[in-house]
Amino acid sequence: EIVLTQSPGTLSLSPGERATLSCRASQSVSSTYLAWYQQKPGQAPRLLIYGASTRAAGIPDRFSGSGSATDLTLTISRLEPEDFAVYYCHLYDSSRWTFGQGTKVEIK
Amino acid sequence: EMQLVESGGGLVQPGRSLRLSCAASGFTFGDYPMSWVRQAPGKGLEWVSYIRMKLYGETAEYAAAVKGRFTISRDDSNSMAYLQMNSLRTEDTAVYYCSRALRPSGDAFDIWGQGTMVTVSS
Numbered sequence: 001e002i003v004l005t006q007s008p009g010t011l012s013l014s015p016g017e018r019a020t021l022s023c024r025a026s027q028s029v030s031s032t033y034l035a036w037y038q039q040k041p042g043q044a045p046r047l048l049i050y051g052a053s054t055r056a057a058g059i060p061d062r063f064s065g066s067g068s069a070t071d072l073t074l075t076i077s078r079l080e081p082e083d084f085a086v087y088y089c090h091l092y093d094s095s096r097w098t099f100g101q102g103t104k105v106e107i108k
Numbered sequence: 109e110m111q112l113v114e115s116g117g118g119l120v121q122p123g124r125s126l127r128l129s130c131a132a133s134g135f136t137f138g139d140y141p142m143s144w145v146r147q148a149p150g151k152g153l154e155w156v157s158y159i160r161m162k163l164y165g166e167t168a169e170y171a172a173a174v175k176g177r178f179t180i181s182r183d184d185s186n187s188m189a190y191l192q193m194n195s196l197r198t199e200d201t202a203v204y205y206c207s208r209a210l211r212p213s214g215d216a217f218d219i220w221g222q223g224t225m226v227t228v229s230s
C-alpha cells in the first residue's frame with residue numbers, strides 16, 4: 001500500500017508570498033494519477049490539479065503542480081486571501097485511492 | 109449546474125445500519141464513476157468506496173477499513189448513488205462525501221457534495 005506524506009504540516013505565510021507544498025509517495029507512482037485538492041473549513045474539497053500538473057476547470061493559474069515518481073509539488077505563486085486552507089494530495093493506484101494527511105496554509 | 113446532494117446521515121448505535129444516498133444533477137450520471145470519501149472530525153480525507161460505470165460492469169472497490177461491511181451501488185435511471193453501511197463502529201463517525209470521478213480511470217474527483225454527517229455512538 002502506497003503512503004503519501006505531505007510536508008510541511010503547516011505553512012505560515014503572508015498574502016502575496018509563494019507557497020510550496022510537498023507530497024512524497026512511499027514508492028514510485030504514475031503522475032497521471034496524482035491530484036491536489038483544497039479544503040476550507042466547513043466545505044467540501046475542491047479539485048485543483050489532476051494528472052500531477054493539469055489545472056481543473058476554473059482554477060486560477062497561480063496554482064501549479066509538478067513532479068513525478070515519488071516527489072510531487074503544489075505551488076501557489078502568489079497567495080491570495082482566499083487561498084488560506086488545507087491542501088491534500090491524492091493518488092489512484094491499483095484500485096486504491098489514497099490521500100495525504102494534508103498541509104494547512106495559514107496566514108502569518 | 110452540476111451538483112451532488114447527500115442525505116441519510118444521522119446518529120446510530122454501534123452495530124446498526126445506515127444507508128446514505130447521493131442525488132446527482134446537471135450531468136449524465138451514468139457516464140461517470142462515483143465514489144464516497146469520509147472525514148472524521150478534525151481529521152483528513154479518507155477514501156471509502158468507488159463504483160465504476162455500467163460500461164465497466166459497475167464493479168466496486170472498498171477501503172480495507174470498510175470492506176465486508178459497506179456496499180456501494182448506483183441507479184443510473186434515477187441519477188443516484190448509495191452507500192449501505194452495516195455493522196457500524198464508532199470509528200466510522202465522519203462526514204461522508206459523495207464525489208464524481210473526473211475520468212473513467214477514476215484518478216481524480218471533480219465534483220463533491222456538501223457531505224452528510226454520520227455519528228456512531230451509544
